Amino acid sequence: MGIFKDVESNVRSYCRGIPAIFTSAKGSEMTDENGTVYLDFxxxxxxxxxxxxNPILKKALVEYIENDGVTHGLDFHTEAKAAFLHAFNDIILQPRGMDHAVMFPGPTGTNAVEAALKIARKVTGRHTIVSFTNGFHGMSLGALATTGNQHHRGGAGVQLGGVFRLPYEGYMEGMDSLTYFEKLLGDPSSGLDHPAAVIVEIVQGEGGLNAATDQWLVRLESICRKHDILLIADDIQAGCGRTGTFFSFEPSGIEPDIITLSKSLSGYGLPFALTLIRRELDQFEPGEHNGTFRGNNLAFVTAKVALETYWADMDFAHEVQAKAKHLRARLTEMAEDTPLFLKGRGLMSGLSCPNGEIASAITKECFAQGMIIETSGPNDEVVKCLAPLTTTMEQLNKGLDILAAAITKQNLKASESA
Incomplete structure (x- = not known):
């Protein structure tokens, strides 16, 4: 471990709670240098x-590399990019009636968000972005301005402006944030400059698995349409099937103007991000927003195969939905007669604890018993299950058994409070 402490920056984080040196990984498991196998949640x-x-994606990637396929291509036209665009258009966009231009903003989610904010401001000629409490949208300055977490914001070193924050659904009991939003928009003395866009996560991954209802999302979209405000859906963590449909907003029927994707988009863990822009909003001049690594052709290859393998029909989505139903039922059982309660949606679900200390104790015990699982939320109080969607039911149950035992070990009582 000495090399990491001696050479790596102090900013490292996940490795502090997961003290192992990993040497290999396959499916839903990771193996450390001692040969210990961990379930990866x-x-x-x-x-x-x-x-x-993933063996299907790996085969395609290795063949591409062995055939000297283009690795880095700026935004050149390449065979790999064309194949990805065909697959994404045919499998994702067209069946959903989406006429969005596909922009490659750079390798990460924060790149996608920066592009979304920039195009929204350019098109509308306005500067204010509305975001929500507990939202997380990235660590570069524009995306960080829309992020709520003070720990992350505190690292900016400059004032973060241009954002007006609203309470997310359920943030405060009895608080109707959308009625408040409409009131502000209709009052010339409210102090809210007419926004360019609203950015929202359908499920707030880092914010504690807060999940918006379909009714709330539909109403939010209606307000945006009424007041000529663009709607940006940040689907970086909740997208690519995590909640049971490719886009997390699909069940609500809303049609965002701009959508950000990253994380599981490549399918193989390779850096890859997209900003989807409704066609008439695609008003960047050539090169007006660019980046050296916006043409990761290796990611194009694996992303194409992932789409063809898992999203060409509804079978995989139905499998995810069945696993999610089972996961949430098991989590509900674990929460009985405890102060814990269920949060999230789909295979992006977890348990909220009275405080971060209890959540941390649970995840540490899980690691000691052979499972990697982490926390989220403003006080790290939510134990969050993010197992691969391909996790078998046997593995899912094994992990949930470990989690249940870790919770039992805390000897929590229903009357306990934060």
């Missing part, structure tokens, strides 16, 4: 929806 913070070293 973190999956690269939602980046490995199809598991580690």
């Amino acid at each position: 973190l999956a690269g913070a939602g980046t490995l929806n199809y598991g580690h070293n």
Whole structure:
């Protein structure tokens, strides 16, 4: 471990709670240097929806590399990019009636968000972005301005402006944030400048698995349409099937103007992000927003195969939905007669604890028993299950048994409070 302490920056974080040196990974398991095998219920913070070293994706990737396929291509036209675009258009966009331009903003989710904010401001000529409490949208300055977490915001070193924050659904009991939003928009003395866009996560992954209802999302979209405000759906963690449909917003029927995707988009853990822009909003001039690594052709290859393998029909989505139903039923059982309660949606669900200390104790015990699982929320109080979507039911139950035992070990009583 000495090399990491001696050479790596102090900013490292996940490794502090998971003190192991990993040497290999396959499917839903990771193996450390001592040969200990761990169930992975973190999956690269939602980046490995199809598991580690997925054999179908790996085969396509290795063949591409062995044939000297283009690795880095700026935004050149390449065969790999064309194949991905065909698959994404045919399998994802067209069946959903989506006429969005596909923009490659750079390798990460925060790149996708920066592009979304920039195009919204350019098109509308306005500067204010509305975001929500507990939202997380990235660590670069524009995306960080829309992020709620003070720990992350505190690292900026500059004032973060241009954002007006609203309470997310359920943030405060009895608080109707959308009625408040409409009131502000209709009052010339409210102090809210007419927004360019609203950015929202359908499920707030890092914010504690807060999940918006379909009714709330439909109403939010209606307000945006009424007041000529663009709607940005941040689907970086909740997308690519994590909640049971490719886009997390599909069950609500809303049609976002701009959508951000990353994390599991490549299917293999390779850096890859998209900003989807409604066609008439695609008003960047050539090169007006660019980046050296926006043409990761290796990611194009694996993303194409992931789409063809898992999303060409509804079978995989139905499997995910069945596993999610089972996961949430088991979590509900674990919460009985305890102060814990269920949060999230789909295979992006977890348990909220009275405080971060209890959540941390649970995840540490899980690691001691052979499972990697992490926390989220403003006080790290939510134990979050992010197992790969390809996790078998046997593995899912094994992990849930470990989690249940870790919770039992805390000897929690229903009357306990934070």
